[in-house]
Amino acid sequence: MNYSSKGFGFISNFLKSNKSARTVKLVAALVTTSALVSQGSSPVTAALEDSPKNVIDEVWQIVNNEYVDREFNHVDWKITRQDLLHKSYSDRKAAYKAIRQSLQDLGDPYTRFLEPKEYQELTSQTSGELSGIGIRLGIDKKTSKLTIVEPIPNSPASEVGLKSGDRIVSIDGKPTELMTLEQASAEIKGEVGTEVELKIVREGEPAFEVAIARAQIELPSVSYNLKQEQDSKVGYIKLDEFSSHAAEQMQKAIEDLSNKQASGFILDLRGNPGGLLFSSVEIARMWMKEGAIVSTIDRKGGNEKFSANGKSITDLPLVVLVDGYSASASEILAGALKENHRAKVVGSRTYGKGTVQSVHALSDGSGLAVTIARYYPPSGIDINKKGIAPDIKVDLSREEQTNLAVNPDLIGTTADPQYKRAVSILKGEFVSQTRNNSPKAFNSDRAIPNLPNLN
Structure with a gap:
């Protein structure tokens, strides 16, 4: 078993190599509802047909089977499951809130629920790869403008000639003037093979536009x-x-x-x-x-x-x-x-x-x-x-x-x-x-x- 950490926590994942020996993907364990039916009574089993409750019980089962403290911080974990599954949830957000509240009772800040976006960010960080164009972005402290700190060697950005100090004034036609660093990053990232169009201002040269195909980028650690x-x-x-x-x-x-x-x-x-x-x-x-x-x-x-x-x-x-x-x-x-x-x-x-x-x-x-x-x-x-x-x-x-x-x-x-x-x-x-x-x-x-x- 492989362990990892991020955000001050170790993470264990099953790792699987694809056809490229250099590319390692994270393949995390998936607990399915078919393995959970025998754990509860028929009313609880029926409740699992509700998708938010399905996710709730997946979380409960994983904690029940793996959590390091077998006493669950003196919490009756079986009662917790019954309470969670007998409630009604209007949507996934309500279910997510209930999951977080139940995990807080364990008294462990590192046992935590990750919404889909958070989970994707975590897997990108621990795999050391993401889909993008290969630039480090920053906000220039003198001009407060979105600026390329450096292009990553052999990345799509470096191949099209982007340079340190280049200012990005628009992303796919959207002005960056009022974007935060996080918002700009989200606009640039995307699926491998898709393109993003940047308008660049470089000192001493007229502004120009460049279309760059996104690729799988190895993050420099x-x-x-x-x-x-x-x-x-x-x-x-x-x-x-x-x-x-x-x-x-x-x-x-x-x-x-x-x-x-x-x-x-x-x-x-x-x-x-x-x-x-x-x-x-x-x-x-x-x-x-x-x-x-x-x-x-x-x-x-x-x-x-x-x-x-x-x-x-x-x-x-x-x-x-x-x-x-x-x-x-x-x-x-x-x-x-x-x-x-x-x-x-x-x-x-x-x-x-x-x-x-x-x-x-x-x-x-x-x-x-x-x-x-x-x-x-x-x-x-x-x-x-x-x-x-x-x-x-x-x-x-x-x-x-x-x-x-x-x-x-x-x-x-x-x-x-x-x-x-x-x-x-x-x-x-x-x-x-x-x-x-x-x-x-x-x-x-x-x-x-x-x-x-x-x-």
Whole structure:
């Protein structure tokens, strides 16, 4: 079984590859009403013919079969089912409201109902793909205009010649002047093969229109570059989320920076809310030659353990940056690297998300995330609601946070206090390496702004 996280929650999905070995689709479990008939009396069974009640009972059955707390937070879950199915619902929205209210009684914010649009967004995020033209959108802080931050390499947008800084003044004839970033993104996204027409204003050139066919776009989860910090070459890698493509993107980043003679690495997990568990395990194995990574325990006490497999890509010095928004899979990776003394962790205490969710598709296109297990770092310490303490605490002041949020280009520079501290730690390690004439990991006793939308 595969696990993932998003919005500070792990998600379990069945993954199925299509004809393209590079494309992995999410195929979530579907519970059908035919499997539910034996669970209730005939009046309840008859009630399931009402579609809203059908979805309600699907949710009830999944929670009943999978929820990690077998006592359901001291709620009589069978009575809950009877109450839900004996009520009348005017439409799906009324049923959705009843579902959310019943889930709140479990006292678990990560067991949550997803309306069809929310479910589709979640599957796009965890699969690391969406249907669009391949641009990052933003609102220019000086002009307040809808602007292309960057086109994704090899995307339809880059192939037609769109550039960073291009302003989008209309989408399919609709002016963007009063659109929010979210509204513009929704207009640009669409089914693969369909076209969207953009009117573009580029500095120094007359406005022009371009029709672009939408395609399946692989979302970049990893960005990286080689930084020259005085006499040291530092490989800086920013991981935004643990999608299904994150591991292969991380491998490329490590190998490329190593080939460019990086002396050490800074892995930035700040603001990373999570992603696929197996993605975090694969990435941990790229940095760790040996050692435990994480274990999960389900409602029946089943314990699944994940460890390094001896196939690490590099043993060069590593510093990991975290903050209060580093959660779930980010905490698994940071915890494994810290507790195995493979890296120094710098920044603020992490979010504290120690449970695992499973995501299911429901028959009307909506979805359900339900907590099915708890996870623990190698030490076995419960980090839920506690987080992981960094080895070296560097909290940002409110002024520093605002400065980085307003000027995201400063992130990963010497104007970023947490990055600056990470560089100084690496330099100390470089000196140690020179003395010993061999690369090594750290000894155990040694001393965020919003991202632009992708469309």
